Amino acid sequence: MTDTTTLKDMERLRKVSARLLQIDTEEAPDYQMLNEEMLLLSEAKFSVFNVYEADGTHFRTMAIAGDHGILDMINSYFEEPILDKRWSHDLIREERTLGRSITRFETLSLLVNDILPSPVVEEVAAIAGIGETVLIRIEKDQVMLGDFTLFMAKDKLFQKDTVADMFATMVGLVLTRLQTQQSLQESRERLLERETMYRALFEKSPLGIAYHKLEHDDNGSPVDSVFLEWNQSFQKFIGRNPAGLRMSDVCGERKADFFQWIRQLEHQEHAYDCEFRTFVVRDDRWYDCLAFLLRPGTFISMMIDVTEQKHTELMLTHSRELMKYIIEHDHNAIAVYDRDMNYIYVSQSFLRENRIDGKDIIGKNHYEVFSDIPQHWKDIHQKCIAGAVFSAEEDEFIRTDGSKEYVRWECRPWQEADGAIGGIVLYTEIITDRVKARHVLRESEEKYRLIAENASDVIWVLNLDSRRFTYMSPSIFNLRGYSPEEVMNAPIEHSFTPSSMEVAVKTIEKGVLEYISNPTKEVVVREEFQQPCKDGSVIWVESSGKFRRNSKGEIELVGVTFNIDARKRAEEKILYLSYHDSLTGLYNRRYYEAELRRLDTKRNLPITLIMIDANGLKLVNDAFGHQAGDKLLQKTAAILKKQCRSDEIVARVGGDEFVILLPKTDRDDGQRVVDRINKAVSGKKGKTEILSISIGIATKDDASKDMREVFKEAEDDMYRHKLSDSASMRSRTIDLILESLYEKNNREMHHSKRVSELCGSIASALQLSNDNINLLKLAGLMHDIGKIGIPDSILNKDGRLTNEEWDEVKRHSEVGYRILSSVTEFSEISEYVLSHHERWDGTGYPQGLQGEAIPRMSRIIALADAYDAMTSDRSYRKGLSQQEAAAEILKCTGKQFDPEIAKIFLENLPFIVN
Incomplete structure (x- = not known):
């Protein structure tokens, strides 16, 4: 590719270079100006200036120059401005541009395909008319400092290699100088920051820190040190200001160890080859001390309070x-x-x-x-x-x-x-x-469990915290009718009557206090209670128990309960009988005398005493037996009790004697009680008794009067009434006895009447006086009155009597004597009745009298009785005729009968019988 750099381009480059030299190193360069100069020098359509960060992993777009339409399109695709945008380092671009200062890309997509999708890149290139793309590296010592990315027009190739490379080199020098200056500034700032931090640490540190300068002797050997600088903690630890002091002044007992360390310093080649460490005790506190060389001639010492650690x-x-x-x-x-x-x-x-x-x-x-x-x-x-x-x-x-x-x-x-x-x-x-002990205990517990479950007494455990029984032996069912579970599930109050519950609470509380005060002492409580039964009844029990603590530390009472109901009933009965008469239910003499002593006080005056005697008791006993006499006493007692108030004391003090004690009662009120009693008794008559009583009354209205005197007055008054009342009653009782006897056995009535008539006839034949004839007739009528005491089964028996029955019959003459002798008007004939079964030869009964010793009247009754018996029909035999009876009497004359009376009887038999 032909380089079209011109002299004009070089001149422009020179001017730009001069401007760059004038840039202040402490100020950031004008990135936009640099980018625009590159745009002019390169004749590109669009230019981007990127600068790399120091670590080389990211770069940032610092300036954009050229066609703004291209910029707008790029921003729209990224949805944000790309100026000042931070980008990750592109390894693919690194590989494509490595070792070359200028790299050409035929199309935009070859450069940015990893940033934007290909369709997007191609669309941008087509719309913006972008053709070749050029990347010019900005380097210093093979370190990437940045780049210029140039977008050429479609119809124009990049041909400014020389001027562009030279410009990039100059920009690299500017960036290098800037980075160096920034690095120095950052170093100064970091150094200042560290110095500030270390100064703060030095001043505020809890460590005591001091900076020392060594002192040497004439031979140049270290012998001591002076303090150059120290912090507050160090001054606090040594307890004084180190200014003007030497290390030897503050070493204390560790001075020898410190000097030994000082002497070692002259042999050390490096600052940290020698340390001195020791523990110092000062004012009962421990300090950990450390000293080490900083550089030749100086060292640092540090102290820290390690008292707590020590x-x-x-x-x-x-x-x-x-x-x-x-x-x-x-x-x-x-x-x-x-x-x-x-x-x-x-x-x-x-x-x-x-x-x-x-x-x-x-x-x-x-x-x-x-x-x-x-x-x-x-x-x-x-x-x-x-x-x-x-x-x-x-x-x-x-x-x-x-x-x-x-x-x-x-x-x-x-x-x-x-x-x-x-x-x-x-x-x-x-x-x-x-x-082993547990096994033995388990066996023992099993044994005691069997004993508890089969014992008649109730064994139980009461938890005092829960107030519930935690164990109850099965025998509770026999005692109260409840199952163990019913008792354990119920509150403790259900196991006692209300009054017994109060006793139980007091007993347990007292025992608990004693147990708590002396846990080693065996505290046993025992008390009698009343417990309700399931059937509604209440029984008396006695319970005893011992306190203990269970595994939870709770106090328990372990005890046994047994039935004492029978004993308590007996005790109540004994107590009742000790103050009551068992026959009548009235109070007895013991209670009467105790109450008399209690009531004999001034506040109870006047006190009225009423004495009552049941008339004819002995006569009733003799005639009808003691059961009839008891009945007489019971009826009398019932009347007395009924006629008195509940708070008035009625007592039986003797066999037939009763007393009524009336505190705070005068004689008039007492007399009204007597009148009520007499009215109640009047006309009372039974089959075997006529109810009759004699009453005496006396009143104590003076505190000085002795109650014995009052008793004597009432007794005398009673006997005065008895003289008139008793005789009449006895006479009426004799009539009642005869009525009863005849009612029991009609044959006895006819027999008695015939004997009475025979006695009168014999007495006439013997030419006795009329008085004796009448007396003898009365004796004959009553000669068998004693048979009232013979049981009906014997008296009415049809067959012959047994020996025992005959002995019972033979008692009737004595019984008749006792009945008749108790009545004054019959006392004479009682002797005749007693002996009417005596025999002339002395073989009779009851006394075995003989001959003239037998009363003559009794001898007459005996003959009359025997004749009527012989001539009367019996169920087991026919009665004898007169002649047969006369022959029998003649036969027994001198043996059973008086010969003289028998002779007169036989001589006058027709007259006597008719």
């Missing part, structure tokens, strides 16, 4: 020693290993349990000490070193001698200060004794 190191050392001591003397077996399973620490228990005590194994390998360790243990060790944790609460361990031990163990990694795993810790504990 304390930490001392604490760490102490901690390690303490840990070693603790581990060695721990009761548990502990071994600490490094990552290679070498021993670091071991406890004495570990040595003992593994039977290697007395051996020094620190630093030795675990697998060498125990060469027979199974592989699965080695696997566990390696997994722990990798970060895992393994443990077992109860593991079997077979020793080399074949014995079996139980072991609790844990294996876990330990960490270094940086968090890295440094090894493992193995905790082991021989728990053989504990396991």
